[in-house]
Amino acid sequence: MTNSKIEVSNRDIYDALPETARTTGSTILMTGAFGGIGQQLSAYLLAQGTAASIIPISRRSPENSPINSYNLTTEVPDLKNIKNGENEPVKIDWIVHLATTCKVEEDLQMLRNLLQCAEENNISNFLYMSSWVVHFPEAYLHDEYIKMKRQCEQFLSDKRNLPDCIKTVQIIRPSVVIGKGLAWSNVLTDLSAIAPIIPKAFTRSFLSIKELNQTIESIINHNKISISNTENLQVLTLTLLGQRASLSEKAAEHAPSDIPSTIWKLIKPLFGAIAILLLIWSPNILGISREIILCLFAITYLLISFYQKILPLILAKISDYLAGFFYIRFEPETEVDILALVDCRNSNIRIRGYDNARLYFRNPNSSEYTTISLKKFNKILSVDTKKMTIRVQSGTHFAQLLPYLEQQGLWLDNYPNYHFISIGACILTAVHGSSLSYSFIADLVTWIRYYDRQTDKIIEIKRDEKDFSQVIFNTEKLGEIVILEVELKVCKRTYYRLTSEEKELDELRFDDLQNFVRQEQHYEVRVNKPYAKKAYLQSYEEISDATSKEGLLDIKADRIGSIWNVMQKNKFNSWLSSNITQQASINYEWFFQPEDFTRFWAEIRGDRQTYRMYKLLIRYNAKREDVNTPYHGTISIDIEIPVSRAMIECSKQLFLKYRPLEHQGKYSIEKNHIN
Ligand SMILES: Cc1cc2nc3c(=O)[nH]c(=O)nc-3n(C[C@H](O)[C@H](O)[C@H](O)COP(=O)(O)OP(=O)(O)OC[C@H]3O[C@@H](n4cnc5c(N)ncnc54)[C@H](O)[C@@H]3O)c2cc1C
Structure with a gap:
């Protein structure tokens, strides 16, 4: 057999049985080896030399098979008679379990019998072919197949069910596998007749058999080098999404x-x-x-x-509610599921927190991408009242966190006006509030745990470590790392005394804003339009030892922020407000060095015809002693513009002239209109 030969028949599998074993490749016991995927996988592994031999276990082994037929739902395979060239029992390295009955109890029994076989033959590695359907929301699907895959995964993830000899369990969850003769390829061939009338926007994930084979190959090879020497049991899970493609195009490709x-x-x-x-x-x-x-x-x-x-x-x-065929969005609830989905092999994904990017910032994920939203990865993990810190999963948002802290008599020194923002997003995007001591939410962060997709490592990092500032607001890390857990500094429950002041806009000087605001704890300036006469200055004084709450605010949020918070609590209102907002306006936020801001402000104030900007919110983002980023020490302006070609062009020209830093969690003029 030559290494370049990929497509082979069952016969080739037998040819490669122990008698012809190579010394470098693994010996693999494979269930489902005569199925569509099994045949092609066996052939590939043998051809690549990854497998020295493949021992197929099947309910109906062909007559010429040296292995007996076994019904794995009732029997444990007996491998004693399988000998190598020297007539010694063969050492099996892997069990690759592809077969399924699609029934919960029977598949669980297959696992038990295979694990017993592993124990009897001292096999260390187990690869289980699950399916991406385990990510589908339970509420909408009650399929036996999904239930079975979930339960089998749970069974294998419970170390009590595994014999001591098992060192690695690798679970693979492929999406729809296509390749010569496979079921889904046949479906596509059938659909090809109506391909031109399938709407182009109907996309779904397709994984080529080649990609699947290569991934399994790399797992087996990698395992040989690095994992097999470790004493500890590893249960690894990987979802393979493949590429999203238009169903119509894929069907057309499969046309006879x-x-x-x-x-x-x-x-x-x-x-x-x-x-x-x-x-x-x-x-x-x-x-x-x-x-x-x-x-x-x-x-x-x-x-x-x-x-x-x-x-x-x-x-x-309504795709959030449609599983299966048009499924383009997952909301994993566990770290295992997140890590399985965000593996760097899944290149066409978008990582999101609460997903305001889609809801409000005209940044829907195109149908070629699968969204991985962490909004359900939102547990509060621990509170330390001595250290005055709280640890949360990254999908936790402020509308959840603030009421929780309040119950404990605790609070945050700063938070944004709008509360449906995930803590994870506050690490990579410059989410801020009105505080001057802790302008950005990241200023409250004492520790982060994140997954680096390129190095496939989970990293923990404390505020006082050198690399901490390399992570904060680092746009290059967007999409590259996934924030998993965050620890934040908390304070005692605080109330606020609001002072509002109306000022002639002409009298307002931004160049000394930084000196002025030092006297305040929270400060922001609202201006309705650049050419308006008045500005509204709001400052909040923190009161943490109030004997009476009279005249004090529970929460600091301006009127607009409060309205958004109420709207977002109700699904229909949220849907309505996000759709109306997206049709009518674009919201972006820019961060300037104070001197640049003064020039910028003079320019937009000087020409009322050109700069049709609304709802401007200006803040000073103070520098800090410990961790500084280019966003610290800036003046930021939150701008609303109508959706018009003229205003987009005008924003583009302003951007090119002043090159401000952009709030990466909002609409980006640079990404959408320049790059
Ligand atoms: C009504 C409204 C009011 C707002 N008010 C304010 C305000 O007062 N102050 C302010 O600063 N901002 C404000 N914003 C903007 C808001 O802070 C950003 O849109 C923020 O990024 C949204 O958080 P999110 O969880 O929805 O992030 P998403 O929109 O889901 O994601 C934004 C970006 O962060 C990345 N990201 C998110 N979570 C993670 C993670 N766990 N790991 C890695 N990357 C991740 C994503 O890849 C994406 O690039 C407001 C937005 C709205 C809609």
């Missing part, structure tokens, strides 16, 4: 011939030509008037448009 799409291409212009001819000649077909014929054409056109354009949009909107 290109006839349907050719027909469709011909029909489309024909359709338009007939409509024009009808207009010109106004024939009276079958006694039907020209108007009715035109109406029928218009209706048909609208229906096709609805099917091709509007229906996918509607489905995309």
Whole structure:
């Protein structure tokens, strides 16, 4: 057998049984080796030399098989008779378990029997082929298959179920595997006839058999080098999403011939030509008037448009609730599930916290990407009242955290006006509030635990460590690292005395804002429009030992922030407000060095025709003694513009002129219109 040979028959698998064993490759006991994936995987592993031999275990082994048939739901395979060239029992390195009955109890029994076989034959490594369906939300699917995969994974993840000899359990969750002769490829071939009328926006994940084979190969090879020497048991889980692709395009690729799409291409212009001819000649077909014929054409056109354009949009909107076919979003609740999904092999994913990027910042994830939102990874882990810290999972947001802290008589020195922002997002994006001592939420962070996708490592880092400031607001790390847990400094429950002041905008000087605001604890300036006459200055004094709450605020949030917080609590209101906002306006926030801000402000104030900006919120983000980033020591301005070509162009020109830092959690002029 040569190494380059990939496509082989069952016969080749037998040819490679122990008699022809290579010394470098692993010996693998494989269930499901005669199935679609099993055959191609065996052939690949043998051809690559990763497997020296593959011992197929099957309920119906072919007659020429040197291995007996075993029904794994009732029997434990007896491997004593399998000998190598020197007539010694073969040392098996891996069990690769692909077979399934799709039934919970029977599949669990298969696992028990295989693990007993592992124990009897001292096998150290176990690879279980699960499925990405384990990520699908339970509420909408009650499929036996999903239940079975979940329970089998749970069984294998419980160390009490594993014999001592097992050192590695690798669970793989592939999405839809396509390849020659595989079930999904056949479905695509069937769909190819209607490929041209499948809306282009219908996408789903496809994993090529090649990718799957290569991943399993690398796991087996990697394991040989690094893991097999360790004493500790490792249970590793990996979800393989493959690539998202348009179902229509994928189906077309699988067409036996290109006839349907050719027909469709011909029909489309024909359709338009007939409509024009009808207009010109106004024939009276079958006694039907020209108007009715035109109406029928218009209706048909609208229906096709609805099917091709509007229906996918509607489905995309409700995709959170659609599992399976159009599934483009996962909300994992455990670290294992997050790590399985964000593996760097899954290149077409977007990591999100609460996902305001999609809700409010015109940054929906295109259908080629799968969103991994951490909003359900939101447990409060511990509170230390001596150290005055709290540890949370990164999906925790302020609307959850503040009430929890209040119950303990605790609070935060700073938080944003809008509370539905995840703590994880506060590490990589410059989320801030009005405090001057702790301008950014990251200023309260004492410890972070994150996963680095490139190095495949979980890293813990304290505030006083050198690398801490390399992580904070580091735009290069967006998408590269995943914040898992965060520790924040807390304080005693505080109330606020608000002082509002109206000031002539002409009298307001921003160049000395930094000196002025030093006297305050929280400070922000609201201006309705750059050319308005008045500015509204708001400062909050913190009162932590109040005997009476009279005249004090429970929460510091301006009117707009409070309205958003109320809206976001209700799903319908949230949906409505996010849709209306996205249609009407764009919101971005820029951070300037004070002197640059003065120039910028003079420019936008000087031309009321050009700079149609609204709801401006100006803050000073003080420098800190301990950890500083380019965002510290800046003046920030939160800007709302109407969705118009002129204002986008104008924002682009301003950006190019002043090169401010952008709030990466909001709309980015640079990413959307410059790069
Ligand atoms: C109504 C409203 C009011 C707002 N008010 C304020 C305000 O007062 N002050 C302020 O500073 N901002 C404010 N914002 C902006 C807000 O801070 C950002 O949009 C923030 O990024 C949203 O958090 P999120 O959890 O939704 O992040 P997402 O939108 O989900 O993600 C934003 C970015 O952070 C990254 N990210 C998120 N979580 C993680 C993680 N765990 N690991 C790695 N990367 C991650 C994502 O990759 C993405 O690039 C407001 C937004 C809205 C909609």
